[in-house]
Each structure stands twice: as C-alpha cells, then as structure tokens.
C-alpha cells in the first residue's frame with residue numbers, strides 16, 4: 261500500500277492519518293473469528309474492555325495480518341526501511357450499559373513503554389464500523405510534538421495510565437477493515453461503547469528494530485532494553501545488524 265503524500269504530511273504534522281482499507285473481506289472475517297476465539301478463551305467481566313495481547317505464537321491468521329504487504333509497506337513509509345513488529349492485541353470494548361467502565365483514558369502509547377527512537381507507529385484496525393456511538397478511538401492532532409509526557413495511574417483499580425488533556429480531540433471514524441495510524445507520542449483515547457454490540461479492534465505497533473524500550477512503571481527495569489531481545493519482537497522488513505556481543509562461538 262502506498263500512502264499518498266498528503267497523508268504522509270498529515271502524519272508528520274498532526275501525528276496521525278487514516279490510511280483506509282488494510283483487511284480484505286476474507287481477512288476481516290478470519291480476524292473476527294480469531295477475536296471471538298481469544299475473547300472466549302478465559303472469562304471476562306461484562307461492560308469492560310477486553311485485551312488479548314501478543315498473539316502471533318497462537319494464530320496463523322494474526323501472523324498473516326502483521327506481515328501483510330499492505331501493512332508492512334505502509335509502516336515502512338512511516339518508520340523506515342528496517343521494521344519490527346513490537347506489539348499486537350485485540351481490543352474489544354463491550355457494550356457499556358450504564359456501567360461507565362469501558363473508556364480507555366488519554367495516553368501516549370510510549371507512556372506505557374517508551375521507545376527510543378520514538379519513531380514507532382500504531383495501526384488501530386477496525387473490525388466493526390466504529391464511530392462516536394460505539395467507542396471509536398479519538399486522537400489529539402499535533403500532540404506528538406509535545407514529546408513524551410508524564411503519565412499517572414488513572415485509578416487504583418486497573419493498569420490504565422493517563423494525563424490531563426485539554427479539548428476533545430478528533431474521532432477516528434472508520435469502516436470495518438480500515439485503519440488509523442498514529443505515532444507512539446500521539447495522545448489518543450476511547451470513550452464508552454453506547455451501542456448494544458461489542459466494538460472490536462486490532463492494534464499493531466511497529467518500530468525501528470534498533471530501538472530500546474523502557475517502562476517507567478516497572479521497578480524491575482532499571483535501564484532501557486533493546487526491543488530485539490524480546491521474543492515477541494519480529495523483524496518484518498529490512499535488517500538489524502547482529503550485535504558483536506552475540507558472536508561468541510568463534511572466541
């Protein structure tokens with residue numbers, strides 16, 4: 261997939277762009293089946309958002325999606341010729357009813373795991389038509405230019421981080437199979453799902469394979485770790501130099 265010049269410019273200037281259809285009908289149907297399989301794998305609370313993360317070892321359909329020419333070619337235009345898959349997950353926002361529990365508060369993806377260089381991109385792929393009624397993602401245009409911001413725990417009940425943001429941002433209204441791309445520093449969130457049906461999405465993050473990451477909230481991690489050392493990180497385009505420290509067999 262070739263991203264048009266005006267969309268590349270919007271990504272650079274505003275930190276996001278809608279890149280259109282990335283899943284064809286067959287792959288969309290297969291991903292919906294996978295979402296159901298993973299969602300029902302273990303019990304979940306009603307009215308909440310369900311996360312099923314780092315799934316490539318468990319699903320050939322997901323491997324097909326994360327290595328698909330459409331996504332990899334789009335991601336190399338946004339990140340660079342060398343590219344690693346860094347994170348993937350289903351995010352299913354169940355109908356909220358009046359519980360008020362299904363929101364995902366404002367954050368930068370790098371607020372959870374900050375990558376350096378921060379050239380990582382997230383593709384949020386709609387598995388249903390999404391809009392303001394059923395809890396689409398909202399982005400804050402231009403916010404990536406603020407750099408990495410301090411996040412705090414949203415509340416003591418769960419792991420969500422957040423920060424104060426002025427204004428509403430813009431809703432990424434998408435048809436099923438379409439994606440919005442945003443940077444690891446772009447502020448985004450989602451509100452409640454007021455519809456009667458689950459709002460299903462699939463989230464993929466790609467990064468420069470030479471990047472390191474750091475989780476500020478993890479007391480066990482005292483210094484940045486190369487993302488390539490993580491078993492869930494896969495090179496999907498280009499190359500990564502083999503580190504000298506690994507070439508020990510010839511010694």
Ligand SMILES: O=C(O)CCC(=O)C(=O)O
Nearest residue numbers: 351364397449450461463
């Ligand atoms: O799918 C959503 O509602 C938001 C997901 C999100 O922002 C994230 O996983 O970082």
